[in-house]
Amino acid sequence: MAAVTVDHLIKKYRQDKKTSITALNNISFSVKEGEIFGLIGPDGAGKTSLFRILTTLLLADSGSATVCGLDVVKDFRQIRKQVGYMPGRFSLYQDLTVEENLRFFATVFDTTIEENYHLIKDIYVQIEPFKNRRAGKLSGGMKQKLALCCALIHKPTILFLDEPTTGVDTVSRKEFWEMLKRLKDQGITILVSTPYMDEATLCERIALIQTGNILSINTPEGIISNYPEILLAVKGDDMSHLLKSLRSLPEVKSCNAFGEYHHITLKKDLKLSETDLQKKWNDQSLQIKEVISIRPTVEDCFIRLMMETSKAS
């Protein structure tokens, strides 16, 4: 049985009498039991609406969804007992202490901290020294850990994490993903969203999502190997200038800045080696220091799919 199924979900928000924003545009997918499934996309993609529908906090306009085999509309009470939800915005009680928050959530679900302590132990020990501090006074990283503990304390079968790593530095992000892997090992299904494309490879399967549409669903590896073009990375001394020069070349199809390189694709295969391309372009005084053929990242794939979609519409 799939842990989550989403079937032709549509959700629109009315802005005024005439206009509405489509948050989810007829999307369908499913999450397997025990899987770490990532929703990868920017703000406004529809990730939060989807989480709220799946956690029974929001009704879709049409379509259906199940969580643990239960219908999100009819069986909302049972679903609420079985899922853990960490919303994007910090939603614990700011004026309760760390320990009081945790005890509160345990009590609401008719359990105790002690009963499921094994689940949160790894995470909780890191914030335990501050257990008497009010949640509102915690740092971002510690709030995130407490929120995860509170979402776990009733031993959910599925965990919904809405942008748990947004605004968190790269060291804490790495630590957070290691915690998720350990939870997965304990059999918990995890549906997690993130705007950071580099986190996509830490999920088993991902859906790339943009303005309410799923661009692609696959394993990160599958998404990368479906990239249909040859991708080149180009480096020079004046990267800002080089970006403009490369874009003005008739043979260049796309050119995007990617850290220390620009990633480019060509309109047709020029049948030239990287060295020959570099020579050809340097003859046009582009001052390129390096041209190499590279494997795309998930971000390359996302950009390409975004461009295709905007061309099609």
Add this chain to the structure above:
Amino acid sequence: MMTKEVVIKTEKLTKRFGDFIATNEISFDVYSGEIFGFLGANGAGKTTAMSMLCGLLTPSSGNATVAGYDIYKQTEKIKKNIGYMSQKFSLYEDLTPRENIRFFGGIYGLSDKEIREKSGRLIEQLGLASEADKLVVSLPLGWKQKLAFSVAIIHEPKIVFLDEPTGGVDPVTRRQFWELIYDASDRGITIFVTTHYMDEAEYCNRISMMVDGVIKELDSPANLKEKYKAATMDEVFFELARGAVRKAD
């Protein structure tokens, strides 16, 4: 375009809150037209340092000048000569783009004529013509961010402070945003920027890396990668920040 003219100079700049030293004797120079990446782990003291440089927080000790003005005595002059934009605060959402431009133009003391000219040019440059009279709240995030940046530099300040300007933005818009940053830098505006995207660290002329209230490294991305024998800035950051004691924000 980076020059040799110093626009931000700090000497042992320090801020204490009780016994907690948020920013501990930091000293650095930023040059005119430079894109300066101000990086650090959560809780390293970046926000405190930025608040002092923007004239919003009085230092406990040390000295600094921003755009040639003293951060103890001339904070109002500083505020007129800098721009500021963050992901959290940028535009008034219940005003239209045109109204936001007029509002911020007015705040920065532009004449009505200048505001009219700038307004028309900005709306055209950003491709906002069809949206110029709709409320900002209905704009896609990417457009909001680009407009917010343009508004933050509407008075052609010497320096613009950008606090995580691209958080949550899609990868295409994120890159378009950096092209606006490059353009501003080419016009001589100094960019002081924080980010959690390590590929964006590569776009900076120099990077400072704060850990536990002090500046641990300050150099170009290329030199830092060489020094730490790292392939990416992400690795450099990880190497420097993982020893951090402080995890507060």
